[in-house]
Amino acid sequence: MKVLVLNCGSSSLKYQLFAMPEEAVLIKGTVEKIGSEEGTHSYKSDGKEGSVTAPILDHREALRQVLATLTAGEVGVLSSAEEIAAVGHRVVHGGEAFSSSILVTDDVKRAIADTIELAPLHNPANLLGIEAMEDVLPSVPQVAVFDTAFHQTMPQEHYLYPVPYVLYQRHKVRRYGFHGTSHRYCASRVPGLVGRDLSALKVISCHIGNGASLAAIERGRSIDTSMGMTPLEGVMMGTRSGDIDPSLHEFVMAKEGLSFDELTSMLNKHSGLFGVSGLSGDMRKVVEARAKGSMRASLAFAMYEYRIRKYIGAYAAAMNGVDVILFTAGVGENSPLLRGLICDNLTYLGVELDPAANDHGQGERLISTPASKVKVCVIPTNEELMIARDTNVLVTGMLAKEES
Ligand SMILES: Nc1ncnc2c1ncn2[C@@H]1O[C@H](COP(=O)(O)OP(=O)(O)O)[C@@H](O)[C@H]1O
Numbered sequence: 001m002k003v004l005v006l007n008c009g010s011s012s013l014k015y016q017l018f019a020m021p022e023e024a025v026l027i028k029g030t031v032e033k034i035g036s037e038e039g040t041h042s043y044k045s046d047g048k049e050g051s052v053t054a055p056i057l058d059h060r061e062a063l064r065q066v067l068a069t070l071t072a073g074e075v076g077v078l079s080s081a082e083e084i085a086a087v088g089h090r091v092v093h094g095g096e097a098f099s100s101s102i103l104v105t106d107d108v109k110r111a112i113a114d115t116i117e118l119a120p121l122h123n124p125a126n127l128l129g130i131e132a133m134e135d136v137l138p139s140v141p142q143v144a145v146f147d148t149a150f151h152q153t154m155p156q157e158h159y160l161y162p163v164p165y166v167l168y169q170r171h172k173v174r175r176y177g178f179h180g181t182s183h184r185y186c187a188s189r190v191p192g193l194v195g196r197d198l199s200a201l202k203v204i205s206c207h208i209g210n211g212a213s214l215a216a217i218e219r220g221r222s223i224d225t226s227m228g229m230t231p232l233e234g235v236m237m238g239t240r241s242g243d244i245d246p247s248l249h250e251f252v253m254a255k256e257g258l259s260f261d262e263l264t265s266m267l268n269k270h271s272g273l274f275g276v277s278g279l280s281g282d283m284r285k286v287v288e289a290r291a292k293g294s295m296r297a298s299l300a301f302a303m304y305e306y307r308i309r310k311y312i313g314a315y316a317a318a319m320n321g322v323d324v325i326l327f328t329a330g331v332g333e334n335s336p337l338l339r340g341l342i343c344d345n346l347t348y349l350g351v352e353l354d355p356a357a358n359d360h361g362q363g364e365r366l367i368s369t370p371a372s373k374v375k376v377c378v379i380p381t382n383e384e385l386m387i388a389r390d391t392n393v394l395v396t397g398m399l400a401k402e403e404s
């Protein structure tokens with residue numbers, strides 16, 4: 001069956017079309033600058049690449065363009081859009097309602113809408129993607145795959161904040177955690193690399209992309225994670241601050257004359273690597289500037305590394321040990337410099353890095369020495385494949401039920 005996977009952001013739409021269960025990627029692409037006269041759609045299929053710039057005023061229009069490309073002559077991965085048997089969506093926040101992926105119904109859409117308050121940057125676009133797809137292909141089943149679902153196994157003493165309990169009772173104020181689809185995928189690859197089953201392992205998964213989070217995974221279940229009620233908490237990120245003293249809000253608002261919205265925007269979009277370096281939230285640019293002697297880039301990098309390392313220490317303590325540390329996502333997969341500095345300061349845990357494997361290897365691999373007590377791996381994440389798998393399983397099950 002052909003499964004279309006969509007990851008809708010506020011102004012972008014990333015997609016991949018899979019043939020399942022073979023797990024072959026037929027085409028992948030990105031539509032950017034949705035809502036502008038200069039929308040761009042770029043795609044790659046079987047060695048062929050293309051890019052189109054055109055006005056793309058909303059997600060519905062973006063989807064129409066994507067479907068037109070999938071069925072167009074020169075790319076031609078589908079003879080008609082009706083060949084799409086199912087659509088899987090990344091949905092960032094599922095609140096407490098979802099601990100696994102689910103077929104989209106009106107109730108599911110209502111529940112996603114109910115959590116918009118908790119993920120205002122992500123959930124509205126995720127919902128828009130689902131509704132736009134319903135408009136364009138109304139009879140195709142859709143599946144929602146939540147970033148939060150994998151972390152629903154956290155025990156209450158780990159997910160509650162030490163604030164009046166009534167805030168949890170009334171408003172579900174708690175840690176939810178994100179990037180769960182990525183942490184789940186990467187954890188599933190660990191047994192193949194270390195030769196031991198997840199049920200016997202304590203794993204620290206470091207998803208270090210633009211957004212970044214760590215997860216403590218004990219016997220295959222998430223028991224803690226660094227992002228919180230929203231994707232702002234935790235380690236320092238590209239443009240997000242991560243952990244700060246909550247009293248900073250009142251102080252900075254008063255001193256700088258900022259509104260609450262302006263402060264929230266500062267913490268989400270103008271902090272992290274970008275805020276400290278004053279240059280960019282893109283790790284490549286920060287590393288380049290650091291190499292040229294920029295003091296602020298060097299400081300930003302050092303803070304970034306230190307905050308990840310502190311969380312690794314915290315999660316080793318949380319699990320009373322660690323067997324595997326894995327690195328994934330844009331920075332985690334591509335920065336031997338960052339991985340090297342982190343691991344060089346984890347010798348107390350029994351981490352022994354293999355510098356050659358760290359610096360020169362490619363793709364999924366071990367980067368610790370055979371003697372290293374804690375195994376360290378690089379695992380390229382694949383959230384889209386995970387979404388395609390869940391979608392395939394749920395839709396195949398639904399169709400079998402309908403037939404019987
Ligand atoms: N070779 C590299 N070295 C360091 N950082 C890199 C490299 N390649 C990509 N990155 C960083 O990865 C980040 C994007 O990660 P990604 O997982 O794609 O993020 P997201 O999915 O959140 O947009 C950017 O900060 C980018 O600079």
Ligand SMILES: CC(=O)OP(=O)(O)O
Binds near residue numbers: 178210
């Ligand atoms: C939840 C989250 O932060 O996602 P991303 O890293 O894609 O921004």
Ligand SMILES: [Mg+2]
Binds near residue numbers: 209210
């Ligand atoms: Mg990402």
